[in-house]
Amino acid sequence: MEDALKIRLFLHSIITIYFCLYISPVESSPEIISRFQQYLQINTAHPNPKYYESAEFLISQAESLNLEHETLEFVKGKPLVLLKWTGKNPNLPAILLNSHTDVVPAEHHKWNHSPFDANVDEAGDIYARGSQDMKCVGLQYLEAIRRLKGSGFQPIRTVYLSFVPDEEIGGHDGAEKFAESERFKKMNVGIVLDEGLPSPDENYRIFYAEKCAWWLTIKATGLPGHGAKLYDNSAMENLLKSIESARRFRASQFGLVKAGLMAEGEVVSVNMVFLKAGTPTPTGFVMNLQPSEAEAGFDVRVPPTADPISLEKRISEEWAPSSRNMTFEFKQQGYNFEKKFVTATDNSNPWWKLLEGAVEKANGKIGKPEIFPASTDARYFRKQGLPAIGFSPMINTPVLLHDHNEFLNQDEYLKGIAVYESIIKEYTSYIELTDNEASRDEL
Numbered sequence: 001m002e003d004a005l006k007i008r009l010f011l012h013s014i015i016t017i018y019f020c021l022y023i024s025p026v027e028s029s030p031e032i033i034s035r036f037q038q039y040l041q042i043n044t045a046h047p048n049p050k051y052y053e054s055a056e057f058l059i060s061q062a063e064s065l066n067l068e069h070e071t072l073e074f075v076k077g078k079p080l081v082l083l084k085w086t087g088k089n090p091n092l093p094a095i096l097l098n099s100h101t102d103v104v105p106a107e108h109h110k111w112n113h114s115p116f117d118a119n120v121d122e123a124g125d126i127y128a129r130g131s132q133d134m135k136c137v138g139l140q141y142l143e144a145i146r147r148l149k150g151s152g153f154q155p156i157r158t159v160y161l162s163f164v165p166d167e168e169i170g171g172h173d174g175a176e177k178f179a180e181s182e183r184f185k186k187m188n189v190g191i192v193l194d195e196g197l198p199s200p201d202e203n204y205r206i207f208y209a210e211k212c213a214w215w216l217t218i219k220a221t222g223l224p225g226h227g228a229k230l231y232d233n234s235a236m237e238n239l240l241k242s243i244e245s246a247r248r249f250r251a252s253q254f255g256l257v258k259a260g261l262m263a264e265g266e267v268v269s270v271n272m273v274f275l276k277a278g279t280p281t282p283t284g285f286v287m288n289l290q291p292s293e294a295e296a297g298f299d300v301r302v303p304p305t306a307d308p309i310s311l312e313k314r315i316s317e318e319w320a321p322s323s324r325n326m327t328f329e330f331k332q333q334g335y336n337f338e339k340k341f342v343t344a345t346d347n348s349n350p351w352w353k354l355l356e357g358a359v360e361k362a363n364g365k366i367g368k369p370e371i372f373p374a375s376t377d378a379r380y381f382r383k384q385g386l387p388a389i390g391f392s393p394m395i396n397t398p399v400l401l402h403d404h405n406e407f408l409n410q411d412e413y414l415k416g417i418a419v420y421e422s423i424i425k426e427y428t429s430y431i432e433l434t435d436n437e438a439s440r441d442e443l
């Protein structure tokens with residue numbers, strides 16, 4: 001080959017490489033994964049979540065992305081980090097990407113990897129409390145914005161990101177106060193994205209509503225007596241009858257799911273979460289004394305499709321009848337008696353179609369819309385009359401929220417970033433006012 005030709009080819013390849021790097025400055029995945037690990041390594045488990053450490057980390061991310069940031073502290077010690085990417089038309093209602101920063105506790109000794117090390121195994125699975133619920137989503141939002149900014153994309157609608165505390169203990173000092181605040185009203189939000197669930201198959205799951213948590217305790221009282229004596233109406237006997245009744249109801253609801261007649265989100269779930277009874281000694285319990293009090297706790301979840309009045313009647317008449325010396329109390333009882341907070345999935349809600357389209361553009365498939373079988377902060381935004389969609393982009397992943405050895409595969413995490421990139425693009429480029437937005441503007 002002639003020297004001149006060689007030189008031309010050489011220069012051509014240099015220029016091509018330069019332009020490829022310049023036009024799409026895609027960051028290597030080790031750095032993306034390492035940022036996810038850093039967030040997972042901050043121990044934000046209850047009862048003492050390191051909220052300030054996580055806020056500091058999130059603010060450093062925001063600064064590296066040139067996003068505006070503010071910290072709202074509705075309750076001292078519980079910072080909520082709010083980030084903003086201003087759109088070209090800030091008068092249009094904004095997009096809110098919400099995620100919670102807290103996680104549930106982990107029984108460290110029962111995990112194969114320490115839950116706050118964020119170890120990656122040979123298969124690329126990242127083990128950590130919060131890897132599915134829901135630190136993944138919070139950082140995927142940020143990584144998607146990093147890529148969009150890198151590609152020169154400019155949103156038309158404004159995007160807000162809220163990183164909220166306390167979701168796992170009810171969200172009262174976090175998303176609830178935020179959604180009710182003046183600051184929130186000023187943001188003029190039109191659509192909220194919040195958490196969903198992983199899918200064990202290849203279809204992403206999308207949620208339009210959720211169950212209400214009824215945290216119920218039932219208590220029995222009765223006469224104490226000799227451990228050898230047979231008598232009626234002891235506290236233990238009375239409580240056991242209630243437990244049996246609740247179990248029968250649980251089995252009938254679960255049976256509908258097992259038979260494929262109802263989805264998990266459509267039935268009432270009842271699970272016993274504690275039992276408290278007996279006369280303690282320093283080494284155990286007194287064995288020959290029937291106690292005068294016995295108590296059980298149930299996590300009951302009620303879908304918007306259930307009749308809350310008949311369920312409450314069942315509780316007071318069958319599970320805790322006063323005729324059996326029983327009382328009951330709700331530690332928390334959702335909103336079922338007021339209005340049903342359900343986000344439309346039909347044409348009246350353009351955000352639904354846009355989300356489906358965006359996931360498909362990122363080569364994802366979507367399953368049937370579902371009711372979230374537990375609870376999320378989305379309820380507080382729905383209560384404000386806003387559409388809120390539950391979505392966590394994880395497919396081919398076992399559901400391990402609140403479980404031991406919670407993990408997310410790194411490739412799945414990276415794919416989720418591309419899905420959010422597509423969603424944020426579609427959402428922020430949508431310029432028509434939805435019917436709701438238009439009627440809000442008229443007010």
Ligand SMILES: [Zn+2]
Pocket residue numbers: 100133134167195
């Ligand atoms: Zn969660």
Ligand SMILES: [Zn+2]
Pocket residue numbers: 104133168401402
């Ligand atoms: Zn959770």
